Amino acid sequence: MKPAPFRYHAPTTLYEALATLAAVAPDDGRVLAGGQSLVPIMAFRLARPTHLVDINGVAELRRMAIVEDKLTIGACVRHAAFYREACEGPLGRLLASVVRHIGHHPIRTRGTFCGSLAHADPASEWCLVAATLDAEMVATSSRGARTIAAKDFFAGIMTTARAEDELLTQARLPLLPSDTRFGFCEFSRRAGDFALAMALVAYRLEDGAIVEPRVGVGAAEPRPRRIAQAEAALAGRTPGAEVFHAAADASADAVDPLEDHNTSADYRRSLVRTLTRRALERAAASEACR
Ligand SMILES: Cc1cc2nc3c(=O)[nH]c(=O)nc-3n(C[C@H](O)[C@H](O)[C@H](O)COP(=O)(O)OP(=O)(O)OC[C@H]3O[C@@H](n4cnc5c(N)ncnc54)[C@H](O)[C@@H]3O)c2cc1C
Numbered sequence: 001m002k003p004a005p006f007r008y009h010a011p012t013t014l015y016e017a018l019a020t021l022a023a024v025a026p027d028d029g030r031v032l033a034g035g036q037s038l039v040p041i042m043a044f045r046l047a048r049p050t051h052l053v054d055i056n057g058v059a060e061l062r063r064m065a066i067v068e069d070k071l072t073i074g075a076c077v078r079h080a081a082f083y084r085e086a087c088e089g090p091l092g093r094l095l096a097s098v099v100r101h102i103g104h105h106p107i108r109t110r111g112t113f114c115g116s117l118a119h120a121d122p123a124s125e126w127c128l129v130a131a132t133l134d135a136e137m138v139a140t141s142s143r144g145a146r147t148i149a150a151k152d153f154f155a156g157i158m159t160t161a162r163a164e165d166e167l168l169t170q171a172r173l174p175l176l177p178s179d180t181r182f183g184f185c186e187f188s189r190r191a192g193d194f195a196l197a198m199a200l201v202a203y204r205l206e207d208g209a210i211v212e213p214r215v216g217v218g219a220a221e222p223r224p225r226r227i228a229q230a231e232a233a234l235a236g237r238t239p240g241a242e243v244f245h246a247a248a249d250a251s252a253d254a255v256d257p258l259e260d261h262n263t264s265a266d267y268r269r270s271l272v273r274t275l276t277r278r279a280l281e282r283a284a285a286s287e288a289c290r
Pocket residue numbers: 030031032033034035036037038039040075101102103104107110111112113114115116118119121123124125126166167168169192193194195
């Protein structure tokens with residue numbers, strides 16, 4: 001099938017992009033970033049935008065930089081930019097270890113970090129990273145810019161707090177302390193498929209005890225989120241099998257898993273338990289960051 005007819009706009013400045021989006025958004029005008037989610041759904045006519053605002057010609061949206069204590073990722077930064085460590089320290093390593101789980105290489109060379117956040121597929125690895133690390137999203141329109149915390153940004157399956165005339169111009173990830181340990185684990189039936197569940201954990205040790213624990217779960221519920229009960233099971237404890245099992249059980253008990261014709265809620269809950277435990281084991285096995 002071919003996409004339904006649409007008008008194509010190719011702004012070269014942010015000002016022009018925002019003005020075009022403001023004009024066409026009420027007529028289902030949409031942003032085109034990497035096109036790796038939008039183009040397939042247009043080809044199946046599951047989406048029929050009347051206008052596409054292609055942001056790939058806006059040079060300032062291609063920037064990635066460290067500003068104060070955050071890695072700022074512009075709207076046109078592609079997944080493949082994270083093959084190399086985007087910054088020194090654990091955050092760069094974390095992003096480089098997660099990126100290879102996103103689809104396949106050709107998708108990673110076109111798809112964008114911010115496009116994934118805007119699309120908000122529950123099984124997006126970058127959405128899980130954003131939720132677990134408490135990222136900030138900058139949504140900009142001709143009315144101005146606002147910063148939205150990850151916990152308020154993801155509203156449900158492919159739904160975010162972004163208004164239709166807002167461009168997600170930037171995502172900001174906090175740099176992680178140099179002794180942060182992290183582990184990521186996901187399960188999909190075939191390599192490159194969207195995951196059925198995934199877990200990302202991070203913590204530090206002080207006097208042998210876990211501090212600042214973060215446990216995030218994705219693909220299991222309509223939106224990725226931190227699991228406070230699992231974090232409470234870790235805080236102040238010494239890393240080890242018993243503590244990791246307790247945190248994994250807390251994760252599994254806390255989620256309200258999605259169900260579909262292939263995957264029951266019970267199966268997803270069981271995946272959440274296993275993946276949380278494995279992510280914690282990976283974090284413990286990883287060398288503390290130098
Ligand atoms: C076969 C296949 C397998 C895949 N596997 C995975 C996977 O395992 N994990 C995963 O996370 N993803 C996967 N993807 C999706 C891929 O990562 C996409 O790149 C990503 O979801 C969207 O990014 P994009 O830049 O391509 O956005 P686009 O496809 O261009 O846009 C997606 C949506 O977001 C909106 N949008 C995009 N950027 C912005 C912005 N800056 N501001 C406002 N709105 C915006 C668009 O209007 C559109 O509605 C897969 C895709 C394919 C085709």
